[in-house]
Amino acid sequence: MPTKYYSRLHAQDGNAAADSACVSVLRAAGAIIFGKTATTEFASMTEGSPCANPHNGRHTPGGSSSGSAAAVADFQVPLSIGTQTGGSIVRPGSFNGVYAFKATWGTVSTEGTSIVSPSADTPGFYARSVDDLESLAHLFRLDSRLTEPLHPLSIIGARIAFIKTHIWPEALSGTQTAWKLAHRLLAESGAKIEHVELPERFGNCPGWRETVVAEEARAAFLPKYLEDKTKLHADIVALVESTSVPSQKKLLEAHDGIARLRKEWDQIASQYDIIITPSAIDEAPEGLENTGTAACLLPAALCIQTLS
Amino acid sequence: MPTKYYSRLHAQDGNAAADSACVSVLRAAGAIIFGKTATTEFASMTEGSPCANPHNGRHTPGGSSSGSAAAVADFQVPLSIGTQTGGSIVRPGSFNGVYAFKATWGTVSTEGTSIVSPSADTPGFYARSVDDLESLAHLFRLDSRLTEPLHPLSIIGARIAFIKTHIWPEALSGTQTAWKLAHRLLAESGAKIEHVELPERFGNCPGWRETVVAEEARAAFLPKYLEDKTKLHADIVALVESTSVPSQKKLLEAHDGIARLRKEWDQIASQYDIIITPSAIDEAPEGLENTGTAACLLPAALCIQTLS
Numbered sequence: 001m002p003t004k005y006y007s008r009l010h011a012q013d014g015n016a017a018a019d020s021a022c023v024s025v026l027r028a029a030g031a032i033i034f035g036k037t038a039t040t041e042f043a044s045m046t047e048g049s050p051c052a053n054p055h056n057g058r059h060t061p062g063g064s065s066s067g068s069a070a071a072v073a074d075f076q077v078p079l080s081i082g083t084q085t086g087g088s089i090v091r092p093g094s095f096n097g098v099y100a101f102k103a104t105w106g107t108v109s110t111e112g113t114s115i116v117s118p119s120a121d122t123p124g125f126y127a128r129s130v131d132d133l134e135s136l137a138h139l140f141r142l143d144s145r146l147t148e149p150l151h152p153l154s155i156i157g158a159r160i161a162f163i164k165t166h167i168w169p170e171a172l173s174g175t176q177t178a179w180k181l182a183h184r185l186l187a188e189s190g191a192k193i194e195h196v197e198l199p200e201r202f203g204n205c206p207g208w209r210e211t212v213v214a215e216e217a218r219a220a221f222l223p224k225y226l227e228d229k230t231k232l233h234a235d236i237v238a239l240v241e242s243t244s245v246p247s248q249k250k251l252l253e254a255h256d257g258i259a260r261l262r263k264e265w266d267q268i269a270s271q272y273d274i275i276i277t278p279s280a281i282d283e284a285p286e287g288l289e290n291t292g293t294a295a296c297l298l299p300a301a302l303c304i305q306t307l308s
Numbered sequence: 309m310p311t312k313y314y315s316r317l318h319a320q321d322g323n324a325a326a327d328s329a330c331v332s333v334l335r336a337a338g339a340i341i342f343g344k345t346a347t348t349e350f351a352s353m354t355e356g357s358p359c360a361n362p363h364n365g366r367h368t369p370g371g372s373s374s375g376s377a378a379a380v381a382d383f384q385v386p387l388s389i390g391t392q393t394g395g396s397i398v399r400p401g402s403f404n405g406v407y408a409f410k411a412t413w414g415t416v417s418t419e420g421t422s423i424v425s426p427s428a429d430t431p432g433f434y435a436r437s438v439d440d441l442e443s444l445a446h447l448f449r450l451d452s453r454l455t456e457p458l459h460p461l462s463i464i465g466a467r468i469a470f471i472k473t474h475i476w477p478e479a480l481s482g483t484q485t486a487w488k489l490a491h492r493l494l495a496e497s498g499a500k501i502e503h504v505e506l507p508e509r510f511g512n513c514p515g516w517r518e519t520v521v522a523e524e525a526r527a528a529f530l531p532k533y534l535e536d537k538t539k540l541h542a543d544i545v546a547l548v549e550s551t552s553v554p555s556q557k558k559l560l561e562a563h564d565g566i567a568r569l570r571k572e573w574d575q576i577a578s579q580y581d582i583i584i585t586p587s588a589i590d591e592a593p594e595g596l597e598n599t600g601t602a603a604c605l606l607p608a609a610l611c612i613q614t615l616s
Contacts, residue, residue: 017325021423024531105563106426106524109531115329115419118426141530216414222449223332223417252574255413259567266560 001035005042005114006049008231009224020112022081022123029139034077037067040291041233042224043083044116044217048291053095059284062092063291065124069096072126079136080126085116085213086294087280089124093308095284095292100308101125101133108140117216119255120209124306133307153273156190161272163196166203167281170293174283182276196268205261205302208254211246214239262302269304279308309343313350313422314357316539317532328420330389330431337447342385345375348599349541350532351391352424352525356599361403367592370400371599373432377404380434387444388434393424393521394602395588397432401616403592403600408616409433409441416448425524428517432614441615461581464498469580471504474511475589478601482591490584504576513569513610516562519554522547570610577612587616 003016023033038051043064051066053059054074061070065082069092072080082089084102093100102124110121125136137143162183164171171179187193218239224232225240246254269275281293311324331341346359351372359374361367362382369378373390377400380388390397392410401408410432418429433444445451470491472479479487495501526547532540533548554562577583589601 019531021528021531025534028531028534106520107527109423109528110426111423111528111531115417118414118418141526212414218449219415220329220417220419223327223329223336223419226333226336252571256567256571259564259570262567263560263564 001033003036006039007041007224009228011231018112021109022113025140026081031079034071037065037071037080039066039068039082040064041236042114042116042221043088044085044221045233045235046291046294047233048288050288052288053284055097056284058288059286060095060288060291062088062095062280062284063294064088065092065126066291069093069098069100069126072096072098072128078128079132081123082126083110083113083121083123085120086209088291088294089122089126090279090306090308091292091294093126094279096126098126098128099130099133100306101127101137102306102308103137103140103142104305107142115220117213117220119216120213130307155186158191158273159271160186160191160193160274160276161196161268162193163198163275163277165198165277166206167278170281171278172282175278175281179278194272198268199264201257202261202264204257208257211250211254212258214242215246215251218242218245258302262304265302265304309341311344314347315349315532317536326420329417330421333448334389339387342379345373345379345388347374347376347390348372349544350422350424350529351396352393352529353541353543354599354602355541356596358596360596361592363405363592366596367594368403368596368599370396370403370588370592371602372396373400373434374599377401377406377408377434380404380406380436383436386436387440389431390434391418391421391429391431393428394517396599396602397430397434398587398614398616399600399602401434402587404434406434406436407438407441408614409435409445410614410616411445411448411450412613415450423528425521425528427524428521438615463494466499466581467579468494468499468501468582468584469504469576470501471506471583471585473506473585474514475586478589479586480590483586483589487586502580506576507572510569510572512565516565519558519562520566522550523554523559526550526553566610573610573612 001015002013004010004013019027027033038049040047040049040063046063048060048063049066051061051070053061054070065084065088068080068082071077073096082092084090089100089102103122105122108123110123113123115121125133127133127136183193221236221240225237229237285292309323310321312318312321327335335341346357348355348357348371354371356368356371357374359369359378361369362378373392373396376388376390379385381404390400392398397408397410411430413430416431418431421431423429433441435441435444491501529544529548533545537545593600
């Protein structure tokens with residue numbers, strides 16, 4: 001099966017010589033691998049592939065894991081896998097109306113998948129039910145990483161935090177409506193809802209993440225750039241050629257800042273049964289050219305396990 | 309060129325279908341790739357391959373990047389590359405008497421190399437001179453990550469910290485002799501030497517690192533385990549099958565602990581021009597069966613850029 005990364009550099013590639021780690025695990029469990037799905041160039045751009053949203057062909061399915069979410073939404077396959085560096089598991093999950101699960105650091109091997117940023121790239125799954133997602137999590141031996149509540153969770157009395165995060169000012173009617181609906185339904189079902197405002201320093205998260213990812217992507221794309229830069233997206237070329245490389249000090253500040261916030265986030269999260277944050281700023285926008293605002297969502301930056 | 313990871317699982321593999329990111333960068337610069345060198349099973353074990361130390365064939369060259377260091381020491385090649393998860397760039401560098409440089413997080417792409425632990429695996433280089441190492445660093449665009457002192461460093465008056473780290477109680481005569489010699493030569497040359505004792509909490513570092521690496525390696529080896537566990541080293545099988553998986557809480561504590569120490573280390577390091585720590589507990593031990601104590605050296609755990 002050819003693996004072309006939606007890249008002109010790999011347009012003439014033949015079949016992949018070996019399975020990626022994710023595909024190996026699926027195949028060992030007897031899964032039938034239907035195919036590679038559409039992605040953006042090296043799963044790193046917001047410029048879309050020709051893949052459309054099955055709910056409305058004039059709208060984007062999101063990205064970078066565009067085809068994986070669309071193929072599940074379209075009933076072509078029951079399950080699919082993708083990767084997320086920014087929001088590219090949760091956004092396509094939201095745009096295509098399927099369930100999406102993003103693992104956390106190092107718990108699912110990325111071996112054999114294209115690298116953008118080793119400290120942010122994380123695999124994820126798409127399915128049409130939470131039970132199906134759970135089956136995949138079990139297959140990848142994530143059981144120990146899924147919180148096992150002492151008592152089965154009941155919505156009545158469940159402590160649920162609604163956290164708008166820093167992307168809220170950009171949120172449009174689709175997200176606002178879904179937000180209010182979720183709030184109303186949960187409140188009517190007896191949940192104890194709290195609106196949690198994150199401390200202001202969480203606003204640094206997107207900038208820190210951008211510094212780390214830009215630096216790691218620069219290293220990741222260097223070999224491709226050296227092979228043939230004329231076949232790379234102009235943004236990738238600009239990234240590798242950039243002379244405004246963050247200083248060692250700025251890079252360390254970013255790593256340390258993210259690490260500190262992760263701990264703070266854990267302290268906040270430990271007080272609730274469920275945390276709800278926006279997956280995207282709106283429904284899938286019209287047009288296939290752009291896969292939507294890759295708003296750097298908070299859980300993405302902190303590499304938190306996420307269900308969309 | 310076949311790439312077999314010194315693994316029975318890959319013993320029958322043919323030529324690799326593509327270059328790894330590191331090899332791509334070298335090839336783009338006109339390097340002639342001589343071959344793959346010996347490593348331990350998936351570069352994750354201390355059980356040696358048949359590779360010997362060129363200075364004395366009855367002694368180990370260290371590991372996991374055994375052959376890369378030995379081939380440079382043996383004048384077969386002027387430069388080589390390897391990876392380090394624990395101490396497996398700095399230890400072979402020391403055992404074979406060649407210069408070794410380990411990059412830091414995400415600055416050299418690991419794409420196409422076997423994964424053990426995404427948060428610890430880092431590529432490194434071997435050479436027979438510091439100038440040659442610098443050429444490689446330049447090729448991999450690490451210039452911005454190499455500290456550029458305002459004034460060329462002079463040993464006269466240079467502030468040099470000698471930090472024994474937690475492995476010192478295990479240090480044997482080879483390391484002790486080299487340590488004293490380095491101290492005497494530098495002091496005689498006019499350096500300002502300080503013996504720095506790390507705060508006691510740095511002693512947690514090896515344990516934290518072990519937690520993180522074990523968890524990540526469990527995920528990394530799962531696909532290989534599912535493919536054919538009878539062809540894997542018993543320690544890898546035990547790792548995947550382990551039921552004493554660290555809790556989410558313990559894993560987060562390890563990540564957060566390491567992140568905190570990294571910042572503390574940076575504060576200590578910023579006070580000195582040079583920091584000297586042990587690369588291994590002794591000279592290369594006799595026998596090829598074992599590549600030596602993979603003592604979790606401090607710079608390894610903190611993913612610090614290291615010269616050996």
